[in-house]
Amino acid sequence: MKQKEVLLEKVYNPKEFEERIYATWMDHGAFMPREGVGKPFVIVIPPPNVTGVLHMGHGLNNSLQDILIRYHRMKGEPTLWIPGTDHAGIATQSVVERKLWSQGVDPRSLGREKFVEITWQHALEHKKIIINQLKKIGASCDWSRERFTLDEGLSKAVREVFVSLYEKGLIYRGTYLVNWSPGLKTALADDEVEYREVQGRLYYILYPVADSDEKVMIATTRPETMLGDTAVAVHPGDERYRHLVGKEVIVPLVNRKVKVIADEYVDPEFGTGVVKITPAHDFNDFEIGRRHNLEFINIFNPDATLNEHVPEKYRGLSREEARARVVDDLKSLGLLVKEEPHVHQVGHCYRTHVPVEPYLSEQWFVRMDTMAQKALKAWEEGKIQFFPRKWENTYTHWLRNIRDWCISRQLWWGHRIPVWYCDDCGAQMVLREDPTACTSCGSTNIRQDEDVLDTWFSSWLWPFSTLGWPEETEDLKRFFPTTTLVTAYDIIFFWVARMIMASLEFMHEVPFRDIYITGLVRDKQGRKMSKSLGNGIDPLEIVNVYGADALRFTLAFLAAQGQDVLLDKDTFQVGAHFANKIWNASRFILMNLEGRRLIPFEKIEKTDIDRWILHRLNRAAAAVSDALETYRFNEAAQTAYEFFWSDFCDWYIESAKLSLNGDDEQEKDRIVSLLLFVLEQALKLLHPFLPFVTEELYQKLPTTEGLLILASFPEPRKEWEDPAAEASYTVLQEVVRGVRSLRSQFTIPPSVKFRVVVRCEDAGLLEYLRAHEALMKLLMNVEDLSIQQEPPLRAGAVVVVGKGFEVYSYVRDLIDVPKEIARLEKKIAKLQGVLDKVEKKLANPHFVEKAHPQVVEGERAKQRDLAEQIAKLREYEALLKG
Template sequence: MKWNKERLTSYAPQEMEMKWYEYWEKNGYFHQEPENEKEAFSIVMPPPNVTGQLHMGHALDNTLQDILIRFKRMQGYHTAWIPGTDHAGIATQVKVEQQLAKEGKTRYDIGREAFLERVWAWKQQYGDRIEQQIRRLGSSCDWRRKRFTMDETCAAAVREVFVSLYEKGLIYQGERITNWCPHCHTALSDIEVDHEEENGHLWYIKYPVVGEDAYIMIATTRPETIMGDMAVAVHPEDERLRTYIGKKVRIPFVDREVPVIGDTYVDRNFGTGAVKITPAHDPNDFEMGQRHQLPSLMIMNLDGTMNAEAGAAYAGMTREACRQAVVKELEAMGLLDHTEELRHAVGHCSRCHTTIEPFSTKQWFVKMKPLTAAALNAVTTGKTQFVPDRFAKIYNHWLENLHDWCISRQLWWGHQIPAWYCDDCGQTTVSREDVGTCAYCGSTHITRDPDVLDTWFSSALWPFSTQGWPKKTADIQKFFPTSVLVTGYDIIFFWVARMMFMTCEFMKDIPFKHVFIHGLVRDSLGRKMSKSLGNGIDPLGVCEEYGADALRFTLVTGNTPGNDMRFYMERVEANRNFANKIWNASKFVIMNLTEYDDAFVPEAADLTLADRWILTMLNETVQKVTRDLDRFELGEAADTVYNFIWNLYCDWYIELTKKRLYTSTDERNRRTAQFVLVHVLTRTLELLHPFMPFVTEHLWQHLPHTGESIMLAPWPQVQEQWQFTEDAAQMNVLMEAIKAVRNLRAEAKVPMGKRAPIMLKGGTAALTRLLQTYESYFHTLAFADTVTLLKETDGKPENAVVAVVPGVEIYLPLKDLIDVEKELARVQKEEAKIIKEIARLEGKLQNAGFLSKAPAEVIAKEKEKLATYQEKMTSLTQRLQELKNL
């Protein structure tokens, strides 16, 4: 039996947390080599950007994963939590380009090779920063298995997948609409576009009908794209406009005649019901153009300026300048009917904040339809389960309605596309290895495609590329498929679904058995944390002030799967107090282990009622926490441990052991108390360890234990020899009676240190015997001076307030305890104050002006206040009646 017998000082998390993390990592406790005899439990960490700074979303995500991996490690599973980072194509390239800009250079000035050397150097200098921040949280990742989306292992997987899909005809080049950043000069994925509400305008413009003295009025937010219009569309069932279908209208400025088409995509309730169709500059228009075989005309350059196709008058203008010029000209031509102000969402590049432009450009695409069937089937059949299961509908909807995936990016940092173009025969060679000659004509005049792959392409392979695929490694045989993916609902589309269809295609299996979805961490007002609002909270700062344990416990308690949570610093402080409570309880136990015999195990007959109760409650807690963790109800599990430690072990059991430890002359009784205190505390620390790893390790080491670390200790099991259900029920009766006494004292404002007589009446002979046997509990826990047991025929004592719990009546005589007249005056004064406040709130909530103007959350808070005051009023009325009866 080991234990560190050094004296515990005050709780100081900053001093001990890094110490224990270094101890765990140095001793290799996070790493396990593949062994066949143990069941595996594995997780791949959603890779944060290598440019990243730890934020609350990361902290939540990593805390949930760490809880699961620590739980399963203690249960004896063969665990692997594989960490890693993502190369973050655009984000990282922007960082290095900003460095170059300070030197007065661009990437084109130094060339691709030198630029990539600069990026790798930047990655070496700054790229491991977020890994250190993840360590600060206590994340027990297997850092020996660390991966990077551009390391050699992942690069081999990316090359194999690209070439394989190309050979199957599932990767192709084509012209399609993509999100384009005119500043970064690249296509963007949807997740790289931030849609922000902006003030704009809706311009109503007349398009003359060819051959008639009439016009169709369209409404548009983008008059600068008029020169690229190829049709006007109306809904075929719109009675106002369907007669124009098949006719032509003339586009202003370019004098182009285009058809009026009917398409059910048109929203009859937007604008005039007629919309301009610009296939090269709008994704919906592009799709409509495909359906109606319309031509596509680019009227902008890749930097967002207007090109020659826009007309000589506008060529070279920025989009904004062109818009103003076009509106002015339309007004002069008499074609601008009117303008309306509009609040609408506009897409911006998430990196440089430039307004994105939908462009039709030549890109590489993955055909999605052939890949989605297996991914849909995996969820439909339950092989992969979403937690909560409602997110399966979102997943299915996206896969059932997706378009082909644009995977090429016009960047230099990333996985360069393994395609070479022949200058002589024009063919494209796609190869697993770098090539120097054309595969079709043997020419050496070949050029590699300069584009790189979308970052999501490499991260879509994460569940198997991290484990060494395409090699058949020992890790793949042991840890694949992974057990659970923990991630936020905001990337189900962009990442989860892509991992599913890529893994199903190449591994012929699911990537993970469960997808555990969590929500976002919002500020205390319910707002999303963002730089623009300035409401972000640095988790590292919280760790430094309150400790990582307090932060972790805050993030998991009150957190239900799939739902957003509000972050309150007050809760972090409360959870630091909880850690301090555990510390002080452990300190009390350790201080009372004089002459502790680690070989002593009590017989059942040695146990007091309190012993039997706390051991039984420990069994119930073990059972519930284990069940909730298995169900991914991590918040429920944390609450259960919290309530057991604070409300049962500390507030009740420890108090009942003090007399046995301090004054008992029965050595066996004292040793029994020591045994139960240590046994229950040790098992409880083990239950709490996945949630609060640092403080539990430190205290566990100071208690008698076996093993090197709490993180390797066996997970607590229900112990039938310590199950005393009937005794626990009896203890619960006593506790309810004691709590009733405490409440009566509090309501009567009896000072805590003042002992008071109490009278008890049991409803049955058995209850009366119970109350008599454990009268001492009332002296210890209810500050009883004397305890009088009343007979069933005894009436209510004079000048006493009463409380009733199941089977027991409790009386607290108030004579000599309080000044009745003074207390009556105080309660009446409080009553008058609350009556006034209730009247004010009721008047406010009946005011039509307030209800129509106030935000919903303000009204809800006022209603909540009213309900609280009404509840207080009920209690005061009852209290007044009791005082008047004295």
């Protein structure tokens, strides 16, 4: 036997070894890709923002990625998980600005250079925190390849892409209406706007017709914007207003004469069928303004207060203040007909949650239509696939309705736009390298564009920029395209689609094949976790209480494809109990090694029960592999769990105790050798899910060499397939379960023994059960067991009938039958009461429609479980009465 310290502590305590194990992996370079067979398996991490700490959504996402990485690494594939973080332009600048304001410092007073220096310090501090958190949960990233979206290499990639797209005519600068965040004072992309249902009001206002006593009534939700109206529009087919087309109306409060125009955009059914047109503050009005060559009047300052283009009494007011003042003034003039409640969708900034303002400004844009068509074609040709498939609709809908991407941000933190302007000759230079003089006139009086690029402009290059592009690196040749992306649904358009577009444009192939979209992590009530609700869970808190393995396994166990994960802190006991079970089972086996002579597996003579556990191991290994290959994480985790806890611990180890407690020393050697072998395979099977405890235990086994993380994942072996052994042992299990269930239901203590007769007419099955009579007595905890073909006497017995057998348990004399029937009836009534409440809840349309679907499904599962319990109890009641 190999010399190893094989004794384990009695109590499973992950704090004693998790950090040590991780350090060992790092010391051995275990996370770096090895030479191997087949195509490399590569994942790029969705880079967390350097604005804070990881939340449970990150815990789920990164746990699932690590499970895949560890599995494919054990399959012998060259495996690479590229880590990194995102500079998060808007979010990071906002955090730093708030911190400075809290210290009494105006960020703008520092100047750009000093502010960026302070922000770099903040980013590096938080980047370090995030990386340490990832290590705490066991993320086996190749840290030697860690990247940051503002590092030197990625900056070079960003500049190359900007200049290249500009040279192709795909990047342009222009004055357009953009989504403007008044809180951040920067433009936003369309997909950075969150639309929320808002209870507003619809105001009906009279506009006098010039040189006439007639007035037209318009309806609007934003009366303050009338100060920027430059037209009134009607539908060309609306007979009510055809006589007004071409005439002028007077915009109240500003007394501006504007034309009545006809445009098919106008909905005759909305409001009065007449709409005010404010081209500088509404996207639809902007397009109408361009079609009809209208004037564009911007009435807002960058902070959404009203500017010098409105009457003096309104200047400096916020949007809300201006609205109230305008409404009051219209009332005093008798021009406000009525106002009524109106529910509508209002865009909000995804960071500040303040309503965005459609705002006319000069910005940089990327033309998206041709790139979007390529990305759609890649999906149509099956080059990418989503798991689950339903997210393909989100992807295709966004691409088919795409608008040009506004990529400039009015920030200091980020990739500065590589454009310079000459103040002498007016030249504009878009360059890969910083110029020292104007390329047109030679003047040194040049300045760089003040804006930075949207954060996603660096992130959309992530799959190839992290591998060294635009340089032709060895990593790029070997590991691009990557294999799988694991990410959340809310950035399918922010990030996923854009990565595909960028890769097709610059690498001429898709960046990954499979896209697995995780569910959201919610609380038990189905609510999204948030600071405002106070229902968030810190992954590190769970690690500190239960260990990283408990965190990871629980999340995987619950991560059903296409469903959200509902949990609270107590949920993680699932993983903690399982890790503890693995520890205790291993400790039991190791405690039985003393004095034993271990036999090589190939030389061990196998019994039918040994062949059964090998068959079950085979099936588990195949099922786990199949589930992980198709991203069914919960099925993979549950299969591994069932194999270890039920097949291996509850049945095989319990069966082995018959040999371990006997006097046959050779049999003890044989069974211990087999137990060790199956344990070793089981640890390999479990390693992707619970890497720390399995590695710690693997190192204690006298039969192992090297690190478990670098060992081979169990491969199904044809010679282990034995359906006959499984079929026979399944009958034995059903017999044992029948007796155990009776003992449990009738509350017969383990110390009380009773007689059992198993009747079996099939000669082959009879022979099998008789051969395992001693084992069955051990597992059923009985001393008097008969296995026969003839029907026994029924007197005093409770009979359970199974497929091919009958079990007579002589327990009637051990229990007070009337009292037991009464107890069962009372229990049935209690369960029925609970079931009635559940069914009442499910019959309530309000609950079914409003509650989270998984909460509803949870109630339905409870309904099914209660119905099954009641049916089983009625079955036992009938047995007693019969």
